[in-house]
Each structure stands twice: as C-alpha cells, then as structure tokens.
Amino acid sequence: xxxxxxxxxxxxxxxxxDMGYLPVKVLTSVSGSTSVAMDPIGVxxxxxxxxxxxxxxxxxxxxxxxxxxxxxxxIIDNWRP
Amino acid sequence: xxxxxxxxxxxxxxxxxDMGYLPVKVLTSVSGSTSVAMDPIGVxxxxxxxxxxxxxxxxxxxxxxxxxxxxxxxIIDNWRP
Amino acid sequence: xxxxxxxxxxxxxxxxxDMGYLPVKVLTSVSGSTSVAMDPIGVxxxxxxxxxxxxxxxxxxxxxxxxxxxxxxxIIDNWRP
Amino acid sequence: xxxxxxxxxxxxxxxxxDMGYLPVKVLTSVSGSTSVAMDPIGVxxxxxxxxxxxxxxxxxxxxxxxxxxxxxxxIIDNWRP
Amino acid sequence: xxxxxxxxxxxxxxxxxDMGYLPVKVLTSVSGSTSVAMDPIGVxxxxxxxxxxxxxxxxxxxxxxxxxxxxxxxIIDNWRP
Numbered sequence: 412x413x414x415x416x417x418x419x420x421x422x423x424x425x426x427x428x429d430m431g432y433l434p435v436k437v438l439t440s441v442s443g444s445t446s447v448a449m450d451p452i453g454v455x456x457x458x459x460x461x462x463x464x465x466x467x468x469x470x471x472x473x474x475x476x477x478x479x480x481x482x483x484x485x486i487i488d489n490w491r492p
Numbered sequence: 493x494x495x496x497x498x499x500x501x502x503x504x505x506x507x508x509x510d511m512g513y514l515p516v517k518v519l520t521s522v523s524g525s526t527s528v529a530m531d532p533i534g535v536x537x538x539x540x541x542x543x544x545x546x547x548x549x550x551x552x553x554x555x556x557x558x559x560x561x562x563x564x565x566x567i568i569d570n571w572r573p
Numbered sequence: 574x575x576x577x578x579x580x581x582x583x584x585x586x587x588x589x590x591d592m593g594y595l596p597v598k599v600l601t602s603v604s605g606s607t608s609v610a611m612d613p614i615g616v617x618x619x620x621x622x623x624x625x626x627x628x629x630x631x632x633x634x635x636x637x638x639x640x641x642x643x644x645x646x647x648i649i650d651n652w653r654p
Numbered sequence: 655x656x657x658x659x660x661x662x663x664x665x666x667x668x669x670x671x672d673m674g675y676l677p678v679k680v681l682t683s684v685s686g687s688t689s690v691a692m693d694p695i696g697v698x699x700x701x702x703x704x705x706x707x708x709x710x711x712x713x714x715x716x717x718x719x720x721x722x723x724x725x726x727x728x729i730i731d732n733w734r735p
Numbered sequence: 736x737x738x739x740x741x742x743x744x745x746x747x748x749x750x751x752x753d754m755g756y757l758p759v760k761v762l763t764s765v766s767g768s769t770s771v772a773m774d775p776i777g778v779x780x781x782x783x784x785x786x787x788x789x790x791x792x793x794x795x796x797x798x799x800x801x802x803x804x805x806x807x808x809x810i811i812d813n814w815r816p
Contacts, residue, residue: 721808
C-alpha cells in the first residue's frame with residue numbers, strides 16, 4: 412500500500428459501464444508522481460490517504476466486478492510527509 | 493490507474509489469436525514513459541485517457557479471455573498536465 | 574519480496590471495514606522509498622523485515638478477504654543494509 | 655503492455671519443469687532496462703515486439719500452467735523508437 | 736521475468752508458517768537493486784538466475800499456498816551482464 416495526497420476529482424467524459432459510479436480521484440505520491448484511484452470513502456482535496464493496489468483494489472471498491480487497480484483504503488491522521 | 497495521452501495506433505505484423513481484434517494504442521505518461529494498451533472505447537490521437545492495469549484490464553477489455561495487462565478505461569475532460 | 578525497515582505505526586482516522594484490524598506499519602526501503610504494509614507478526618520500530626506483495630499478501634495477512642497488497646512476512650536477523 | 659526489442663535467446667542450465675519448453679528471450683526496453691520473456695511466436699534478434707505481463711502472460715504463453723510473468727504478444731511493424 | 740545474481744541466503748528470525756521452509760535468497764539486479772526470492776532449485780552465491788514474479792511465483796515455488804511474490808526459476812549459463 413502507498414501513501415498519497417488527494418489532489419482533485421477527475422472529470423470523465425466517458426467511462427466503461429462496469430467501472431460503476433464511484434468518484435475517481437487524482438492523487439500525488441510523496442515523490443511527486445500522479446495516480447488515479449476509486450474512492451469509496453469520500454475523501455477531500457488535501458487529505459492524506461493510503462491506497463490499495465491490484466486485485467485487492469477491486470474488493471476495496473466494494474465489488475469484485477469494479478474495474479480498478481487502485482482504491483482509497485482509508486484516511487491517515489496527522490501525517491507529515 | 494494512470495493518466496496517459498494517446499500517441500498513435502500500433503500496427504502489428506502478427507499477434508496472438510487470443511488477443512482479439514480491439515485496436516492497440518501507444519500511450520505516453522506525464523513523465524514521458526511509453527506503454528501499450530487495448531482500446532475498447534475508440535480514443536483518438538492526443539486524447540487524455542486513464543488506464544486500468546493487470547487483472548482488471550482484462551475485464552475492462554470486455555472479456556476475461558483477452559490477453560492484456562493495460563486497457564483504456566475512459567476519456568478525461570479538460571486535463572492540463 | 575523486498576527488504577524494508579519499520580518506521581512507525583500508521584494511525585488511521587478511518588479504514589474500510591474489510592481491512593480487518595491488523596496493525597498497519599509505515600516502512601522504508603533501502604533506497605529510501607516509503608510503503609505501507611499490514612503486520613500480522615507484531616514488528617517493532619527499527620526492525621528489518623521482508624514484505625510480500627500482491628495476491629500472496631492477502632493470504633499472508635491471514636485471510637484472503639483482507640484488503641492489502643503488502644504484508645510483513647518475517648523479521649530478518651543481522652541485516653546490514 | 656510494453657514495447658521491447660529482442661536481444662538474444664537465453665541459454666538456461668536448468669529450469670523448473672513446469673516452465674514448459676518454449677524459448678526464453680532477453681529483451682531490452684526503450685529506456686534500456688533488461689527483461690526476460692517467454693516467446694510463443696518465434697521472434698528474432700532485433701525484432702520490435704510488445705509484451706504482456708502478469709496473469710495474462712500465462713494465458714499468452716498458451717497454457718495457464720506455464721510459469722511466466724512476461725510473454726511476447728506480437729511483432730510490431732515499422733517501429734522507430 | 737528478470738535477471739538477478741544471487742548474493743546471500745537470508746537468515747530469518749521468524750517467518751509466517753505458510754511460507755514453507757524453502758531457502759530464501761537475497762538477489763541483486765543488473766541495475767543494483769535488491770530483492771528477496773524463494774529458491775526451489777538450490778542456487779549458490781554468485782549464480783546468475785532468472786526470477787518469476789507475482790502469481791506464477793507461487794506455483795513456481797511448488798505449491799500455490801506458498802506465500803511468495805518472487806521465485807527463482809532457473810540458472811543462466813554464460814551470462815555476462
């Protein structure tokens with residue numbers, strides 16, 4: 412799992428139907444790289460979160476059928492990068 | 493999931509039969525690295541898209557039998573890298 | 574599998590219910606990058622451990638339903654990085 | 655999926671029986687890193703190919719029992735890196 | 736799959752019971768990074784080997800229940816990095 416900060420919601424012109432309708436967030440890592448994750452929790456811009464990758468990400472999104480490889484797993488308290 | 497820009501269609505001299513016949517696109521990431529993804533949506537050169545990796549990529553391509561580890565999941569609106 | 578040093582326990586304001594209640598630890602690699610892992614062993618700050626990633630991480634946490642992509646697999650004796 | 659150039663066949667002193675007997679090729683990426691892939695197609699030194707990783711790589715090799723995490727999926731025509 | 740050189744056996748103070756009792760080896764890649772792999776073959780310090788990652792690594796270790804994400808798959812003959 413990795414630590415990321417929430418940067419913004421991602422506005423999608425189109426998405427595959429099986430992705431479901433969870434919000435999709437743009438995240439930045441401590442080293443500055445950008446990723447995109449499904450958000451079943453409802454995190455806000457600036458929150459520090461940890462993310463779950465690959466097969467566990469699909470269950471974390473709430474349904475194994477969801478098409479995701481990265482999902483927000485929780486909010487971190489008092490994180491100082 | 494990652495954010496990529498569509499660079500071109502990939503012309504294949506031969507491919508494994510189980511790959512199916514979806515278009516295959518060359519993508520570049522914000523940091524400049526190159527990847528190849530199946531495209532079930534029909535994205536165009538220059539579009540900003542997000543991509544789904546690994547086991548979810550196969551379902552995203554429309555059929556778990558498809559041989560892919562990266563699939564275009566949607567088009568991003570108003571993205572400024 | 575990778576070698577990591579335990580840095581601290583991660584305090585979570587919220588987490589997905591299916592993550593279970595194992596402690597979650599912040600780890601650093603030899604090259605200085607930061608990861609987060611479930612800890613079924615009870616490792617302490619400063620311990621050198623090895624970690625198991627992806628699908629095996631879920632079984633390593635004790636239950637395939639646990640939502641993790643990285644789990645502490647053991648403590649390393651006499652490691653000098 | 656990634657784009658690689660075929661460098662040489664890999665001569666193996668011993669291999670696990672469940673790997674099967676497909677040729678194994680050494681590949682280099684555009685950025686110069688080295689990988690090893692199973693080759694069900696019969697690619698030649700200097701060919702540009704694309705490769706399929708992880709679980710799809712096993713099916714791409716022709717049998718889910720094959721022990722591989724990277725398989726050559728096709729030959730690319732007219733590639734200029 | 737990747738090419739690695741065997742550096743040393745890893746001495747474990749404790750390990751999860753489901754890891755089984757195969758030797759665990761510290762490996763270095765051509766670019767100098769360090770990984771840890773299960774060794775069902777019995778490779779020696781200094782050997783050049785190739786390694787299999789993720790789900791195939793578990794079968795390569797001899798049993799899908801083994802908790803590993805990297806397993807030695809074979810010894811390479813006459814490798815000059």
